[in-house]
Each structure stands twice: as C-alpha cells, then as structure tokens.
Amino acid sequence: MKKILALALSLMMALSCVAAFAETAEKESTEKQTMTMIGAFDIRYDPLPEYYDMVVENNDEMSYVAVYNPKEKGHPMLVLSISFSDAWSGVNTLADATEEDKEAIKKSFYETAELDEGDLEFSDAQTGLGTPLMVVKSKDDTLGALFGIYQSHEIEIDIFTNGEEGVKASDEIETLIKFLTDVEFVPVETAAK
Numbered sequence: 003m004k005k006i007l008a009l010a011l012s013l014m015m016a017l018s019c020v021a022a023f024a025e026t027a028e029k030e031s032t033e034k035q036t037m038t039m040i041g042a043f044d045i046r047y048d049p050l051p052e053y054y055d056m057v058v059e060n061n062d063e064m065s066y067v068a069v070y071n072p073k074e075k076g077h078p079m080l081v082l083s084i085s086f087s088d089a090w091s092g093v094n095t096l097a098d099a100t101e102e103d104k105e106a107i108k109k110s111f112y113e114t115a116e117l118d119e120g121d122l123e124f125s126d127a128q129t130g131l132g133t134p135l136m137v138v139k140s141k142d143d144t145l146g147a148l149f150g151i152y153q154s155h156e157i158e159i160d161i162f163t164n165g166e167e168g169v170k171a172s173d174e175i176e177t178l179i180k181f182l183t184d185v186e187f188v189p190v191e192t193a194a195k
Contacts, residue, residue, distance in 0.1 A: 146171030
C-alpha cells in the first residue's frame with residue numbers, strides 16, 4: 003500500500019511539474035515584445051502572428067521602418083513606419099490635429115498612392131486604449147493603412163494585398179485595430195526605469 007501511495011505521490015508531483023513548466027512556457031510565449039524608437043519611446047506589443055516574418059529596414063533617432071512579409075498565402079504584406087516630424091511638434095496624438103492637418107494627411111495618401119480623388123475612403127477609429135487612428139482603404143480593397151500620431155511621430159501601417167485573390171485590406175484593418183488595442187506606448191523616461 004505504501005508503494006502505491008508513493009507511486010501516486012510521485013506521479014502527482016511529476017504532473018504538477020509538467021503543468022508548471024507548461025504555464026511558464028505559455029507566459030513566456032505571450033510576454034509583450036518591445037520596439038524602441040531611439041531617444042523617444044518604447045512600443046510594447048503582444049507577439050505577432052507566426053505567419054509573419056519581420057525585417058527591420060531602418061531604426062535610428064528619426065525613423066523606424068519594418069516590413070512584415072506573410073509566410074503563407076491569405077495574408078497581405080504590411081509596412082510599419084514611424085518617423086519624427088517637425089510638422090507635428092507639440093502634437094501628442096491625432097486627436098490634437100486640426101481639421102486642416104487631417105485634410106493634408108488625406109492629400110498625402112492620394113499623392114503617395116498615385117490615386118484619383120475619391121479612390122480612397124477615410125474613417126476614424128481608435129484602439130481599446132483610446133488611441134485615435136485614421137483608417138484608409140482603397141475602394142477596390144487592395145490596399146489600406148492605419149495612421150496615428152504619438153509624441154510628434156507619425157505612425158503608419160500600410161497594407162498591400164498584392165492582388166492576391168480573396169485577401170482584403172479591410173479584413174486586415176480590423177485585425178490590426180484589434181492587435182493595436184493592447185499596444186502600450188512608453189515614454190523614454192518611464193521606459194528607462
């Protein structure tokens with residue numbers, strides 16, 4: 003009887019160790035990752051979906067550019083760019099921008115995409131933490147973007163479906179807004195502590 007109790011106790015201890023290890027591994031895999039805008043702020047975010055490969059193309063005190071290439075069909079390519087702009091000096095978020103500023107942003111999207119007036123749809127959104135965003139989508143749903151401002155930095159995520167059948171920019175916009183809900187912006191003074 004003692005051997006059976008000892009065996010049962012050993013089995014329970016082994017199972018609890020496995021459960022503890024699994025819980026630790028799960029916590030580690032879901033810990034926030036950090037992207038640093040040198041000298042400005044950190045961005046903390048949940049791990050990206052495994053179907054994206056990220057390549058950082060630039061990271062200095064003025065800008066950060068990363069390309070997210072899908073490893074499997076059914077997902078668009080994403081380009082994240084964060085850049086400091088003197089034009090936004092003193093502007094903390096998109097909510098602080100004037101209507102003239104917002105019209106200028108819309109005009110720049112038309113110029114960059116080389117599209118005619120009316121080919122893009124603009125709407126307002128916000129993350130779950132209240133960060134305001136401008137949502138841009140082409141009428142043919144082949145490209146889109148999310149645009150925001152944080153501490154005089156333009157933050158833009160461009161979405162390119164590359165004409166892949168069944169892939170819609172609007173679907174990815176909704177996914178990205180949900181993803182951005184838990185993103186934390188941490189000023190450099192706080193991040194250093």
